[in-house]
Structures are given as C-alpha cells and as structure tokens.
Amino acid sequence: MLRLREIRKGRGLTLWQAAELVERVASTVSRHERGEGVNLVDLQMWCDAYGLTMAELLTGPHLLTAREKEVVYGLRRLNRSQMNAILTTMAAMAGGDRDGNGSDDEPDPDDKPPE
Known part of the structure; x- marks a missing residue:
C-alpha cells in the first residue's frame, strides 16, 4: 500500500x-x-x-521502532537454548510484571512507532 x-x-x-x-x-x-x-x-x-x-x-504502521529492531537483531544472535530462555522470560513478563519490580508500568514513551 x-x-x-x-x-x-x-x-x-x-x-x-x-x-x-x-x-x-x-x-x-x-x-x-x-x-x-x-x-x-x-x-x-x-x-x-x-x-x-x-x-x-x-508498508503500514507496523514498522519496528529502533528499540524493537535492536531486540530482533539481538534475538537473531542467540542459540536455541538462549532463545527458549528469553521466550520463557518474556512470557512471564507479559503476565503483568514486565520489568520485574512488582509494577505494571506503561511502555517506554520513547518507543513510539515511526511515522
């Protein structure tokens, strides 16, 4: 489009x-x-x-932010075991306590999608 x-x-x-x-x-x-x-x-x-x-x-607004690109490129360098550990951690964090400090803060305001 x-x-x-x-x-x-x-x-x-x-x-x-x-x-x-x-x-x-x-x-x-x-x-x-x-x-x-x-x-x-x-x-x-x-x-x-x-x-x-x-x-x-x-393409549409689904483009990655700079921080999201950094995460994706970092994940691509991991081996299978490391990737599984990251996915397990992400699943736990997505349950509500994203930063592990007991609060459910909003996403970083600098992580806005590009225009």
Missing part, C-alpha cells in the same frame, strides 16, 4: 509543499498519492524526499 498521502499529512505538508519538495506539479503529487502513474523512479524520488526506505514508504 502506497502511503504518500499519510506521510505527507503526518509531516504537516500541503500538497503544494510536497510538490515543491520533489519539483513536480501538485496534480502529479495528487496522482501519485492515489497510486496512479507511479513507477520505481518516482517511488525512489519520494523515498529520497521524505528520508525513507522503500519498505517504509510502502
């Missing part, structure tokens, strides 16, 4: 500001936001303009 409109609005840009950013006319930006007449060169142009990867441009 192409997310151009969502990204533009999330950044507080008007259609005309986005057009200026990529040196196109507003009608072209509007067409691209509707998924019309967009090719790979155009997609790369939008990635460059918004500072995104192609995956970030094309």
